[in-house]
Amino acid sequence: MRRATALFFSLLLVFPALAGDAEINAAQDSITGQLRAFRANDNASAYSFAAPNVKRIFPTLDTFMGMVSGAYKPVHKPQSFSFGKSQQVSPTAIVQQVIIVGADGKDYEAVYTLELQPDGVWRITGVSLRASNSLST
Structure with a gap:
């Protein structure tokens, strides 16, 4: 009985961490999907x-793409990208660092914020972008 109780409490300690990893992975999948769509001109x-x-701020595809192609060129046409630090700040909010090599060959740090939607999908709520000469993750 003691072993079963100990196992139960051990699982309670482990599963929240696994759930967090699953949420981070799902959020990263959303970012990857968007970056790949940009690359494919989709x-x-x-x-x-x-x-x-x-979508409230940029209610049409044209206004959204105008903003992205004007202010977020490295995000719009990345040569490559990789994930840096991430943090699940609440059950429905994640902050994810993405290291991007832009079309210009320079390094950028993009910090994405994502929110879990009622349909269970992580959607991007914002991106902060800055140029960087050297980045550490």
Whole structure:
């Protein structure tokens, strides 16, 4: 009986960490999906990863793409990208660092915020972008 109780409490300690990893992975899948859609010039698919708050500010695909192609060129056409630090700040909010090599060959840090939607999908609520000469993750 003691072993079963100990096992139960051990699982309670482990599963929250696993759930967090699963949520981080799902959020990263959304970011990857959007970046791949941008690369493929599939703008409608890229827009589908935007959260409702972004779609309220940029209510059409054209306004969204105008913003992305103007202010977020490294995100719009990345040569490559990799994930850095991540943090699940609440059950429905994740912050994810993405290291991007832009079309210009320079390094950038993009910090994504994502929110879990009622349909169970992580959508992108914002991106902060800055150029960097050297990045550490």
